Amino acid sequence: MALALIWAEAHDSVIGADGGIPWHLSEDMRHFRELTAGSPVVMGRRTWDSLPERFRPLPGRTNIVVTRQADWSAPGAEVAHSVEDALARAGAAETVWVMGGAQLYAAALPLADRVEVTEVDLDVAGDTRAPELGDGWTVRAGEWLEAASGLRYRFTTYLR
Ligand code: NAP
Numbered sequence: 001m002a003l004a005l006i007w008a009e010a011h012d013s014v015i016g017a018d019g020g021i022p023w024h025l026s027e028d029m030r031h032f033r034e035l036t037a038g039s040p041v042v043m044g045r046r047t048w049d050s051l052p053e054r055f056r057p058l059p060g061r062t063n064i065v066v067t068r069q070a071d072w073s074a075p076g077a078e079v080a081h082s083v084e085d086a087l088a089r090a091g092a093a094e095t096v097w098v099m100g101g102a103q104l105y106a107a108a109l110p111l112a113d114r115v116e117v118t119e120v121d122l123d124v125a126g127d128t129r130a131p132e133l134g135d136g137w138t139v140r141a142g143e144w145l146e147a148a149s150g151l152r153y154r155f156t157t158y159l160r
């Protein structure tokens with residue numbers, strides 16, 4: 001099993017603000033959906049809460065939500081109480097995707113062999129940041145692209 005992390009970040013590693021993502025980039029949502037299609041996704045309880053109800057659970061994927069609350073449950077969510085527990089629930093999947101937020105990325109990064117980052121060329125205030133990856137990664141940065149909205153972004157892959 002490969003463990004992959006996936007996020008989109010603006011300048012200064014901002015990934016979240018006020019419980020949501022402080023920009024709208026359909027091209028990134030499509031990228032996220034295509035990469036995670038058919039695979040289990042693991043997320044922190046706050047990221048589950050951040051999804052609009054009509055998208056919970058994310059369709060076509062086993063949704064595993066990590067919480068410390070012994071009595072937490074939600075329709076369509078499989079509950080786990082640690083990253084290791086989440087991976088055990090994911091079973092024999094080829095790739096398991098950790099889709100946020102910052103707390104889950106920090107907990108899963110030591111176990112990850114792949115990180116897919118969408119870099120968004122945007123200065124925006126936030127309260128949640130992506131972790132620093134540190135050394136030892138092979139980096140493949142895509143070309144800068146321009147969204148229909150005018151926002152510039154690129155897809156960067158880190159492998160180790
Ligand atoms: P989070 O990581 O989504 O969830 C945190 C919660 O997960 C904790 O409160 C706890 O749940 C549970 N948890 C965390 N570590 C745990 C552990 N080791 N064992 C058991 N449970 C654990 O929250 P966050 O860091 O605040 O991130 C949320 C923000 O990130 C939002 O703004 C969201 O929109 C944003 N986000 C951005 C992206 C992006 O790509 N830009 C992607 C995802 C999320 P309980 O409190 O229930 O115990």
Ligand code: VY7
Nearest residue numbers: 006007008028029032033052055058059099100118
């Ligand atoms: C999370 C949503 C949030 C708000 C509204 C709709 C990268 C992203 C994430 C997480 C972007 C989200 C959605 C988008 C995905 C759709 C369902 C609706 C689907 C991440 N690179 N980008 N994120 N949805 N972890 N990594 O937008 O979701 O996949 O079916």
